[in-house]
Amino acid sequence: MVTLSGNLLYASFFLYLVATVLFAGSIKDKKGKSAEKGPNKWAKLALITTIVGFASQLGYFITRWIAAGHAPVSNLFEFTTFFGMSLVGAFIVIYFIYKTPMLGLFTLPVAILMIAYASMFPREITPLIPALQSDWLHIHVTTAAVGQAILAISFAAGLIYLIKAIDQSKSSKKTFWLEAIMFGLVCTLGFVIVSSTFSAMDYKAEFNWIDKTGTEAKLEYHMPALVGPHKGELLTAEKFEPIVEVPAIINAKKLNTVIWSIASGIILYLLLRLILRKRIGAALQPIVKNINLDLVDEIGYRSVLIGFPIFTLGALIFAMIWAQIAWTRFWGWDPKEVWALITFLFYAAFLHLRLSKGWHGEKSAWLAVIGFVIMMFNLVAVNLVLAGLHSYAGS
Amino acid sequence: MKDVKCECGHVNPHGTILCEACGRILEEHEREKQLVDMRYEGSARRSQTYNKTIVDKIWNFFSSVKVGVWLIVITLIASALGTIFPQEMYIPPVMPAEVYYEDQYGWLGKLYYELGFHNLYSSWWYLLLVASIGISLVICSLDRVIPLYRALKAQRVTRHEGFLKRQRLFGISAAENLEESYEKVKEKLREKRYHIREEDGNILAEKGRFSRWGPYVNHIGLIIFLIGGMLRFVPGMYVDEVMWIREGETKVIPETDGEYYLKNDQFILEVYDKNKDKEVFSEAIENSGMVAKNFQSDVTLYKKKGDSIAGEKPELEKVKDDEIRVNEPLRFENFALYQSTYKLNELNKMTFALTNKQTNEEFGMLTVDLNDPKEKYDLGNGYSVEVVSYFPDFEFDESGEPVTKSRIPNNPAFVFKMLTPDKPEGEVSFVAIRQTIEPFGDNTYKMAFKGIDTKNVSGLTVRKDLTLWIISLGGLIFMIGVAQGSYWNHRRIWIRKVNDEVWVAGHTNKNWHGLKREISIILENTGINEPEDQVQNENKESGGS
Ligand code: HEM
Numbered sequence: 001m002v003t004l005s006g007n008l009l010y011a012s013f014f015l016y017l018v019a020t021v022l023f024a025g026s027i028k029d030k031k032g033k034s035a036e037k038g039p040n041k042w043a044k045l046a047l048i049t050t051i052v053g054f055a056s057q058l059g060y061f062i063t064r065w066i067a068a069g070h071a072p073v074s075n076l077f078e079f080t081t082f083f084g085m086s087l088v089g090a091f092i093v094i095y096f097i098y099k100t101p102m103l104g105l106f107t108l109p110v111a112i113l114m115i116a117y118a119s120m121f122p123r124e125i126t127p128l129i130p131a132l133q134s135d136w137l138h139i140h141v142t143t144a145a146v147g148q149a150i151l152a153i154s155f156a157a158g159l160i161y162l163i164k165a166i167d168q169s170k171s172s173k174k175t176f177w178l179e180a181i182m183f184g185l186v187c188t189l190g191f192v193i194v195s196s197t198f199s200a201m202d203y204k205a206e207f208n209w210i211d212k213t214g215t216e217a218k219l220e221y222h223m224p225a226l227v228g229p230h231k232g233e234l235l236t237a238e239k240f241e242p243i244v245e246v247p248a249i250i251n252a253k254k255l256n257t258v259i260w261s262i263a264s265g266i267i268l269y270l271l272l273r274l275i276l277r278k279r280i281g282a283a284l285q286p287i288v289k290n291i292n293l294d295l296v297d298e299i300g301y302r303s304v305l306i307g308f309p310i311f312t313l314g315a316l317i318f319a320m321i322w323a324q325i326a327w328t329r330f331w332g333w334d335p336k337e338v339w340a341l342i343t344f345l346f347y348a349a350f351l352h353l354r355l356s357k358g359w360h361g362e363k364s365a366w367l368a369v370i371g372f373v374i375m376m377f378n379l380v381a382v383n384l385v386l387a388g389l390h391s392y393a394g395s
Numbered sequence: 396m397k398d399v400k401c402e403c404g405h406v407n408p409h410g411t412i413l414c415e416a417c418g419r420i421l422e423e424h425e426r427e428k429q430l431v432d433m434r435y436e437g438s439a440r441r442s443q444t445y446n447k448t449i450v451d452k453i454w455n456f457f458s459s460v461k462v463g464v465w466l467i468v469i470t471l472i473a474s475a476l477g478t479i480f481p482q483e484m485y486i487p488p489v490m491p492a493e494v495y496y497e498d499q500y501g502w503l504g505k506l507y508y509e510l511g512f513h514n515l516y517s518s519w520w521y522l523l524l525v526a527s528i529g530i531s532l533v534i535c536s537l538d539r540v541i542p543l544y545r546a547l548k549a550q551r552v553t554r555h556e557g558f559l560k561r562q563r564l565f566g567i568s569a570a571e572n573l574e575e576s577y578e579k580v581k582e583k584l585r586e587k588r589y590h591i592r593e594e595d596g597n598i599l600a601e602k603g604r605f606s607r608w609g610p611y612v613n614h615i616g617l618i619i620f621l622i623g624g625m626l627r628f629v630p631g632m633y634v635d636e637v638m639w640i641r642e643g644e645t646k647v648i649p650e651t652d653g654e655y656y657l658k659n660d661q662f663i664l665e666v667y668d669k670n671k672d673k674e675v676f677s678e679a680i681e682n683s684g685m686v687a688k689n690f691q692s693d694v695t696l697y698k699k700k701g702d703s704i705a706g707e708k709p710e711l712e713k714v715k716d717d718e719i720r721v722n723e724p725l726r727f728e729n730f731a732l733y734q735s736t737y738k739l740n741e742l743n744k745m746t747f748a749l750t751n752k753q754t755n756e757e758f759g760m761l762t763v764d765l766n767d768p769k770e771k772y773d774l775g776n777g778y779s780v781e782v783v784s785y786f787p788d789f790e791f792d793e794s795g796e797p798v799t800k801s802r803i804p805n806n807p808a809f810v811f812k813m814l815t816p817d818k819p820e821g822e823v824s825f826v827a828i829r830q831t832i833e834p835f836g837d838n839t840y841k842m843a844f845k846g847i848d849t850k851n852v853s854g855l856t857v858r859k860d861l862t863l864w865i866i867s868l869g870g871l872i873f874m875i876g877v878a879q880g881s882y883w884n885h886r887r888i889w890i891r892k893v894n895d896e897v898w899v900a901g902h903t904n905k906n907w908h909g910l911k912r913e914i915s916i917i918l919e920n921t922g923i924n925e926p927e928d929q930v931q932n933e934n935k936e937s938g939g940s
Contacts, residue, residue, distance in 0.1 A: 002675055067675050098908070124678040127667045130690050130721035130734075212499070249499065294931055298908050305905065309877040317870050326722050328733040328856045329635075330866070333516045334485075335478040345471040352464050355434070382478070 001067040002125065008060035009081070009115075015053030016088065016112050022046030023104040027287055043101040050104065051092060057085045068125045071138040075126050079141060080118030080379065086149030087111040090303070094153055098299050102291050106156040113185065116192040120199075136322035143314025144340070148375050150307030151347065157300035158368030160288050164296075165362050168282035175279060181369060182280040186272070187265030191257070194264045198223045205239035207232040212248035219253060227256045297361050300368050301354060308347050315340040339378040346374055405549060408542070410444030413437030415549035418558030430929060431561040433902055436550075438542035457531045458538035466531060470524045477515035480507050529621045532614045540611045547604060552594035554889050556898070562889075564901035564911065566926030570892060576921040580890065583917045589888070598890040607904065609880020616873030623865035634730070634859035641741065641766070642850040645697070645711075649857055651730065656697040656711055662737055662851035665689040690734050692719045692853040696727060719855065729859045736854030742804045744848035747826070749778055749813060752841050758815070760845060765804035777816040780842070784810040789827055797825070813840045886910050888917070899926045 026042030061082070064072040072078040091107040159181070166174045205221045209229035219229055228234075228242025229252040246252050269280075276283040319340065320330035331337060350367050353359040359367075399407045405416035412422045413431060415438065420426050431437065442458040445451045456462055480500055483492050492513055496504035511518050559565060573596075581598070584591055589600035627633045636649045638657075645658040665688040669677045672688075680686055697711035717725045724731040742765055748757045759774030765787060773779045786799040789808035797808060808827035815822075818839060825832040826842050886903045899918070903910040907928070915925050 069673060122679075122682070124682065125675045126679040126683075127672060127676040127686050127688065129687050134722040249501075295908065298906070302906060302908075305881045309874065309881050312877060313874060317874065320870070324863070325724070328724075328731075328735060328858050329860075330863075332484075333477065333482055335481075338474050338478050342471050342474050345467050345474070349464050349467045349471070352460050352467070355460055 001063055005060050005063035005067060006123075008056050008063065012053040012057035012060065012085075013112065013115055015049055015056060016108050016115075019046050019049040019053060020105065020108040020112070022049055023101050023108065024287075026101040027105060027290075043104075046101060046104060047092075047095060050088060050108065054085065054088050054092060057081075057088070061085065064125070070128055070133075071142065072125075073138060073141040073145070074128055074132055075121070077118050077121040077123050079145065080121070081115055082142065083145045083149060083379070084111045084114035084118065086146045087114065087152055090146070090150040090153050090307075091156075094150075094299065094303060097302075098295065100291070100295065100299065102160055102288060102296075103153070103156055103299065105287070106159055107153060110152065110156060110185075113188050113192070117188055120192060120195045131326050134322060134326060136318060136325060140314060140318035140322050143310060143318055145314070147307050147309075147311025147314045148343075150303050151311060152372055152375065153303035153307070154300040154368040155372035157296050157303065158365035158372075160291060161293060161296045161300065161362065161365035162369070163281055163284045164288040164291060164293060165365070166281065168279060168285055171279075175281060177366075178281040179279055183265060183269055184373075186269045186280075187261050190264030190268050191261035193268075194223065194260050195257075203239075204236060206235040208235060209233070209252075210248060221253060221256065223256060223260050225252075225256055226259055227252050229253070293361065297364060300364060301360075304347060304350055304368070304371075308351065311347070312344060316344055335382050336378070339374075339382050343371070343374050343378060346371055403551070403555070405551075408439040408545075410439035410441075411437065412439075413546075413558065414555070415546040416551045417553065417555045418550075419555035420557055420561075426557070429561065430563060431558060433562075435539050435543050436546035438546040440538050440542050442538045454534060454538070457527075457534040460535065463528070463531045463535060466524060466528050470521075470528065473515065473521055473524065476512055480504060480513070482515065483513040486513075525621065529618060532618055536611050536614045540608075543607065547607065550599075552592045552599040552889075553597045553891065554599075554900075556891075556893060559889055559891060559898050559900040562900035562902055563907070563928060563930050564899075564914065564926040565929055566899050566924050568897045568899070568922070568924040570895050570897045572922060573892070573897065576897075576923055577890075579921045580917060580923065583921075584888070587913060587917065589886075596892050598888075600888040600890075601886070603883045603885045606879055606883035607885045609876050609878075609883070611876070612879060613873045613876025616869050616871070616876050618869070619872060620866055620869030623862045623869055626862045626865065627860075632861045634857060636857040637735070638732075638855045638857050639738075639852055640692075640855065641743070641852045644766075648730070648732070650859065653709070654699055655714075655727065655730075656699065656709075657732070657855075658695040658697065659853055660693040660695060660716075662853045663689065663691040663693070664737065664739065664851075665691075690721050690737060692734055692855065693717075694719055694725065694732075694853075696725065719853075724858075729861060731858045733856040733858060734853065735856040738852040738854070740849040741852050742807060742847055743850040745807060746845040746847070747780075747811075747842040748845050749774060749780060749815075750841055750843040752839060757843070758840075762848075763809070765807050768809075777814075779814045781812040781814065781821070782809055783812050783823065786827075809842075811842050813838070813842065815840060884909065886913070888914060890923075897923055899923060901926055 022042055023046040026040055026046055061072060064078075073082050087107060088111050091104060091111075095103065162174075162178050166172075166178055168175060199222060203222055203224065205225060207219045207221065207225070207229055209217055209219055210231040211217045212230075218235075219232075224240035225232075225234075225242040226240075226244075228245045230245065230248035232242060232245060232252070234241055246255060272280060319337070323332065323337075324330040350364075350371065353367065354364065397409060399409060399411055399421055401407060401414035401417060401419055401421065403414060403417040403419065405414055407415050407421065412425055413419070413436060414421055415436070418431075418437075420431065420437075425431060425437075440458075442455045446455060480496065486492060486495050489495070490498065492508060496508040496513060498504075500507065507513060515521055577596075577598070581591060584598075584600045587602070589602045592599045592601075634650045638646065638649055640646050640657060640659040642659050642662055645656055647653055648655040648657050667676060667680050667686045667688045669680050672680075676686075693716070695716050696714040698714050700710040700712045714727065719725045719732055719734045721734050724733045726732075744762050744764055746760055746762045748760045750757050758776070758778045761772040761774065761780055763769075763772075763782070768782050768785050771779060771781045784797075786797055786808040787802055787804040787806075788800040789797055789806050790800055792798045806828060808825065808830075811824050811826055812821040813824065822838040822840055823833070823835055824838060824840075824842055825834060826844075831841065884903050884906050887901065889898075889900045891898045891900075899914075901910055901914050911925075911928065918925050
C-alpha cells in the first residue's frame with residue numbers, strides 16, 4: 001500500500017510536468033489567432049492530463065490514509081504535498097470558470113515546486129502523538145490548505161498580470177521586484193536540486209558541538225557544511241570541513257541549508273540569464289501578450305474572494321475549535337496561530353482595498369504576490385524557525 | 396439640512412448623489428464623469444455630508460475605509476513582531492523573563508523585553524488597536540448600511556437616462572419586434588432566477604440583493620466575537636487553573652466552591668511500539684526514538700452531598716468514572732478537565748528498617764507516606780521511631796540549616812528519633828537520600844533504607860469559559876456574512892425603451908465577467924445587442940491594455 005501510494009505520487013508529479021508543457025503548447029498554438037475562441041486542442045489535452053494527475057495524487061492521498069489510519073496531513077511532507085494537490089484542484093475549478101490555459105502554465109509549476117519541496121522532508125508515515133489524535137485536526141488542516149491553495153491562485157494570476165503589465169524596456173523598481181519573485185522560485189528549485197543530489201549521494205557528516213546550554217551534542221548534516229555548528233568537530237572522515245562557525249543560538253544546520261539553496265539559486269539564475277540574455281520577466285512577456293489584463297485581474301480577485309471564507313473557516317474557526325479541545329483554549333498566540341491571523345488580516349485588507357478604485361489591476365497583483373509570500377513564510381519559516389506548539393519539528 | 400427633491404418626485408436626504416428612486420444625478424460634478432460611481436448606490440452617507448463638529452470628525456475618521464485598512468495593517472505588523480521571539484508565556488520557567496531574553500537572544504532579546512514585546516498581545520497598545528478596529532467596524536457599517544438600505548428599497552424600475560448611460564455595461568439597440576424580444580428576454584431572465592419588475596414597458600431584473608448585506612453581517616459577527624473576547628475579563632466568566640493530582644488521591648476541584656471532588660485512580664502513559672503498532676510506523680519510531688501514543692488519567696468525579704461543616708470530611712457521592720485523554724476532556728456543568736501534563740514516578744513512600752549498626756539485626760520495618768507522614772511508628776517489642784522533623788524537598792540553606800524548598804517530596808529528609816529498650820531516651824538521626832548525619836555522636840542504631848514506592852501525578856487543567864457561546868456565535872455570524880458577500884453577487888439589468896431604441900444597462904457589485912456572460916446568454920437571439928463594457932473600452936482608447 002505504501003509503495004503504491006508513493007508511485008501514485010510520482011505519477012502525478014510527472015503528469016503535472018507534462019501538463020505544463022502542454023499548456024505552454026496551447027499558448028504557442030494560439031499565436032495570431034483570436035484569443036476569444038475558447039480553448040484549443042492542446043489546452044484540452046493539457047487539462048485532461050492535469051485532471052488525471054490530480055486523480056493520481058488523490059489516489060496517493062487515499063492509499064496513504066488507509067495505510068496510516070489517519071489522514072496524511074500530519075507532518076511537513078504530507079501537509080505540503082496536500083497543499084500542492086489543493087493548488088491543482090483549485091486551478092481545475094477556476095479553469096472551468098474562466099477557461100484560461102495561461103493560468104495552468106503558471107499554477108502548475110508552482111504546484112510542482114511545492115511537491116518537490118515537500119519531498120525533501122522525511123517521508124515516512126508518522127504515528128500521531130496524543131495532541132494530534134483528533135478528527136478536528138484533519139478537518140482543520142485540510143480546509144486551511146484548500147483555502148490557502150485557492151488564495152494562491154491569485155498569486156499565479158498576479159504573476160501573469162505583472163509579467164504582462166510591467167514595462168521591461170528599462171530596469172525599474174518593478175522589474176527588480178518581479179525578478180526577486182522569479183529568483184525566489186529559482187531558489188526553491190535550487191534547494192530541491194541540491195538536496196536531492198546530496199541525498200542521492202547519501203552524504204552524511206556528523207559533528208560534535210556545544211549547544212547554547214553549554215552541553216555537548218551531536219548533529220548530522222546531509223549537505224556539506226559550509227557553516228559549522230558552535231565549536232563543531234567533524235567526526236566523519238573525509239567530509240567537508242566547515243568554512244565558518246556560528247554562535248550556539250543560531251541553528252547552523254538550517255542556516256547551512258539556506259545558504260546552499262541561495263547559492264544554487266544564484267547559479268541557476270545566472271545561468272538562465274546567460275541563456276535568455278534578458279530578465280526572466282522579460283523572457284516570459286511574449287508568452288502572456290495575448291491575455292486580457294482585466295480578466296486576469298478578475299481571476300485574481302475572484303480567487304481571493306472564494307478562498308478567503310474557506311481559509312477563515314479552516315485556519316481560524318476550525319483551528320480554534322480544535323485548540324479548545326486539545327489545548328484547553330481556542331487561542332494562545334502561538335506563532336503559527338498568529339501567522340494564520342496575519343494572513344487573515346492581510347487578505348481582509350486586500351478585500352477592503354479593492355473597494356477603492358486605485359487598487360485594481362497592478363497594485364492588486366502585487367498584493368496577491370505579497371499574500372503568497374506571507375503564506376509561504378507561514379509554511380516554511382514558521383514551521384522551521386519560529387518553532388511553537390504547531391511545529392512539525394522538521395529538520 | 397434640507398432634503399433634495401428629485402425631478403421624479405422622490406425626496407432624497409441631503410448629500411445624495413444619485414436619486415434613490417430614478418438614479419438621476421443630483422451632484423453637479425458627477426455629471427461630467429463618463430461613468431457614475433455606483434458605490435453604495437450614490438446614497439447620502441453621513442461621513443460624506445457633515446464635517447463640522449468634533450463628533451462629525453470622529454465619525455468620519457472611523458468610517459473611512461482607508462483608516463480601517465491602516466488599522467488592520469498596523470495590527471498585522473504588530474502581530475508579526477510578537478512572533479520574533481517566544482512570548483513570555485512560552486518561555487521555560489528556568490529564570491525570570493528579565494534575564495531570559497538577554498541570556499538567550501543577546502541585546503536584541505534585551506531590547507525585545509524592554510519594549511514590552513514579550514507580552515505584546517496583552518499590551519495596552521495592542522488592545523487599543525483591536526478596540527479601534529472594533530469601533531471602526533461599528534461606525535463604518537452604520538455609515539453605509541442605512542443609506543444603502545434606503546437606496547435599494549426606493550429604487551424604481553424606470554431609471555433616468557443619464558444613469559443608464561453611465562453604467563459600466565451599457566448598450567443601445569434599435570427596437571424591432573420589441574414585444575417578442577421582451578418575452579424571450581423575460582423568459583431567460585426567469586430561467587436565470589432574476590426577480591423581474593416592470594413599469595411602462597421597462598424592465599428591472601435583479602438578483603442576489605441579499606449579498607449586499609454580507610459585509611455588514613460579517614462585521615456584526617466580528618463585533619460579537621470581540622465582545623466575547625472582552626467578557627473574558629469579567630470575573631466568574633473564565634477559569635484557568637492547574638490541578639496536580641496523585642494516583643490514589645482525592646482532591647477538591649478548584650473554583651467549584653468545594654462542590655466537586657476528583658479521584659485519580661491511575662495515570663497511564665503509552666508509547667508507540669514498533670512491534671505492536673502498525674508496521675508502517677516502524678521507520679518513524681526508529682528515527683525518533685520514542686513517540687507518545689496516549690496520556691490518560693482514569694478518574695472518578697464526586698459531588699459533595701449536603702452541607703458539611705468546615706474541617707469535617709465531606710460526604711461524597713460518585714458522579715461518574717471517566718478517562719481523561721488529550722483531546723477528550725471530562726466535562727461537567729460548565730467545567731472541563733483536560734489532560735495537560737504529568738509527572739512520572741514521584742516519590743510516594745519510603746521504607747526503612749530499624750537496624751543495629753554492629754550486628755545488622757533488624758527490629759521491624761516502617762513505611763513513611765511522604766505526603767502524610769505519621770508522628771510515630773510503633774514497631775513492637777518496645778521499639779518505636781518518632782518523626783521529629785520532615786523536609787519533603789530538602790536542602791541546606793545559607794546558614795547550613797536544613798529547609799524544604801516545597802511541599803512536593805522531590806528529595807525527602809527526616810529527623811528520626813529511634814526509641815529502643817536499651818536506649819529509652821532515644822537516638823537522633825538525620826536521614827536524607829544517600830546521607831545520614833548523627834548530630835549527637837555515634838548511635839547504636841540506624842534507619843536502614845529499604846526501598847521506595849513511586850506514583851504518577853497527573854496535571855489537569857481546570858477550565859470554565861462562559862464566553863465560548865458568544866465567541867462561537869460571533870464566528871458563525873461572521874462566516875455566514877462572508878459567505879453571503881463572497882459567494883453571491885448583486886446583479887441588476889435594466890432594460891428601457893427610449894424613443895425607438897432599447898437601452899440595456901447592467902451592474903454587479905463584483906464579478907463582472909460572470910454578469911457579462913450571463914447577459915450574453917440572456918440576450919442571445921433576441922434582437923437586442925449585448926451591452927458593452929465601457930471600462931474596457933476606456934482602457935483600450937487610452938492605450939492601457
Ligand atoms: C479585521 C477586521 C475586518 C474584517 C475581517 C472585515 C471583513 C470584511 C469583508 C470580508 C468584507 C467583504 C468584502 C467584499 O465582499 O468585497 C468587508 C467589507 C467592508 N468592510 Fe470590512 N472587515 C474588517 C474591518 C473593517 C473596518 C475596520 C472597516 C472600516 C473602515 C471596514 C469597512 C468595510 C466596508 C466599507 C466594506 C464594504 C461594504 C460594502 O461593500 O457594502 N471593515 N469587510
